[in-house]
Every structure is written in C-alpha cells, then in structure tokens.
Amino acid sequence: MSGTLYGIGLGPGDPELMTLKAHRLISTANVVAYPAPDSGESFARSIAASALPSGVREIPIVVPMRTDRFPAREIYDGAAKEIAAVLETGQDVVTLCEGDPFFYGSFMYLFERLSDRFPIEIVPGVTSLTACAAQLRRPLTSRNDVMTVIPGPLPDTQIRQKIDQAQAVAIMKVGRHLARLKALLAEMGLIDKAGYVERASLPEQKVHRLIDLDAETAPYFSMILIYKGEEAWTLPPSYSS
Incomplete structure (x- = not known):
C-alpha cells in the first residue's frame, strides 16, 4: 500500500483562514512538502508554521522566481520523484499550497505528475x-x-x-x-x-x-x-x- 498525497489549500495568508481539515492534516503530518523561493522564506510554510509538528520531515520545492517555465518543469519533475519515493514507503505526504490547490495553485504541477500512480486528496482553501x-x-x-x-x-x-x-x-x-x-x-x-x-x-x-x-x-x-x-x-x- 502506498501513502496518500494531500494537496492542502492554506488560504490567502491569515493562518486562521485555514480550514479545520487543513489544520488537522498538517498538525499530524510526518512529511510536509511546500513551494519555496530561491531566496527568503516560503510563504506557504509561514502560513502553516504554527501547525507544523515537532520533528516533521520537510521537503522544500525551491522554484526560482523566473518567467521561463522550463526550469520550473525540471524542478517539479525532481520534487515529484522525491515525493514519490516517500509515498512508495507507505507514508503520506502533506503538500502545502497558498490559496487553493486548483486555483492557480502550485500543487497542480505535482498532481499532474503523480495522480496516475498514487491516491491523492485535495483539501480546498479560501482563495x-x-x-x-x-x-x-x-x-x-x-x-x-x-x-x-x-x-x-x-x-x-x-x-x-x-x-x-x-x-x-x-x-x-x-x-x-x-x-x-x-x-x-x-x-x-x-x-x-x-x-x-x-x-x-x-x-x-x-x-x-x-x-x-x-x-x-x-x-x-x-x-x-x-x-x-x-x-x-x-x-x-x-x-x-
């Protein structure tokens, strides 16, 4: 049995706008992935920071802030492989996404790479x-x-x-x-x-x-x-x- 990949909508920024389901899944996660810039902190992680459990494994997906799409494709290919390796061990992966995962959300790039191989659950967020x-x-x-x-x-x-x-x-x-x-x-x-x-x-x-x-x-x-x-x-x- 493989683990489940969760796409968690965090809302627009105020941590109190996270849904109860999002908070529960984040606070009980063993592995958390999230987008991060190549400089500065991850906005997604900062929204969820108060809910992250001690000792959770973190997988930052570092995406350079560029207009060219090709490097981002390579980065999401690599992130999908790293996340797939965790899912194959039976562990779940909670992926954080600002706003809603399917409304201009970065999670969609992982979904299109992994949805045919692993169970995925989408948790909508306030857009x-x-x-x-x-x-x-x-x-x-x-x-x-x-x-x-x-x-x-x-x-x-x-x-x-x-x-x-x-x-x-x-x-x-x-x-x-x-x-x-x-x-x-x-x-x-x-x-x-x-x-x-x-x-x-x-x-x-x-x-x-x-x-x-x-x-x-x-x-x-x-x-x-x-x-x-x-x-x-x-x-x-x-x-x-």
Whole structure:
C-alpha cells in the first residue's frame, strides 16, 4: 500500500483562514512538502508554521522566481520523484499550497505528475479572490452576471475584450503591470468601479479604490476587482488601510 498525497489549500495568508481539515492534516503530518523561493522564506510554510509538528520531515520545492517555465518543469519533475519515493514507503505526504490547490495553485504541477500512480486528496482553501472581495467590502457577482478572472500580464487587447464580455472582473498577477492596467481601465471608463487589494488578510494588507492608488507597481499578491453589472454596488469612499 502506498501513502496518500494531500494537496492542502492554506488560504490567502491569515493562518486562521485555514480550514479545520487543513489544520488537522498538517498538525499530524510526518512529511510536509511546500513551494519555496530561491531566496527568503516560503510563504506557504509561514502560513502553516504554527501547525507544523515537532520533528516533521520537510521537503522544500525551491522554484526560482523566473518567467521561463522550463526550469520550473525540471524542478517539479525532481520534487515529484522525491515525493514519490516517500509515498512508495507507505507514508503520506502533506503538500502545502497558498490559496487553493486548483486555483492557480502550485500543487497542480505535482498532481499532474503523480495522480496516475498514487491516491491523492485535495483539501480546498479560501482563495485570494474571495479574500480580496471580503477586504474590499463589495460583493463579487450575483444572479446571472458573468465573472471573468484575467491574468494581468495578458496584452491590453485581450484584457479589453474579456472585460467587455463580463459583468464582474478579477485581474490577478498585477505586479509590474499596474500602471498599464490603470491606464487601460481609465481609458475604458472603469477605473472608478475598480478596487485594489494587496496581501489580503495579512498584517501588511492594503486596500484602495484603484483611482486613489498612488503607485506604479504592485506586489505579486495583489488583485484588481471590477464590478460593472446591474447591481447598485459601489466602493466605500475610502479605506482605513
């Protein structure tokens, strides 16, 4: 009998937003794997740190922060082999993932390499999408509204087309594209309907109406939320953060 691979959604950052199931599995784990940058601490591990048991074996999956996908493929190939070797001994492996494992989550790369060989259980997590909406204090969408999630690095023409076809929009991976996205939304007459959240649920969280944001770049963990449907939802005139 092989061990089970668990993909654990940790939520957006606040450890109290982990599910009870996630906390139970982490606190009883013998082996824990998690993504880590090539410099600095692992965000996933920092969320789960208070739940990690003493003596747990840790498998950091060190992924350089690069745009080229090829090195990441090699790294996940290597991580899958290391995790498979543990699973073959009958031990379970708990893999930590920020947010939700299947919503832009890094766990999906292990899933596609190991799901045909080992039992896998996915534990959903609170996504950054819902966490940002909660901090923005405006609903995401309702009724028959179409909601679209757009990666910020896409070209303006594609972003414009997708926004035109939706009533609610989330733009993720804002980062260095912030100034360009602000200019595009201003041109489309939507900047007053857009809210901005970075590092949702963390102590350093920032929340603004996008029109009030005085910045040219944003961190990776940031999001722009737009509502242009029929509901009379507006943004608060100001935010305390």
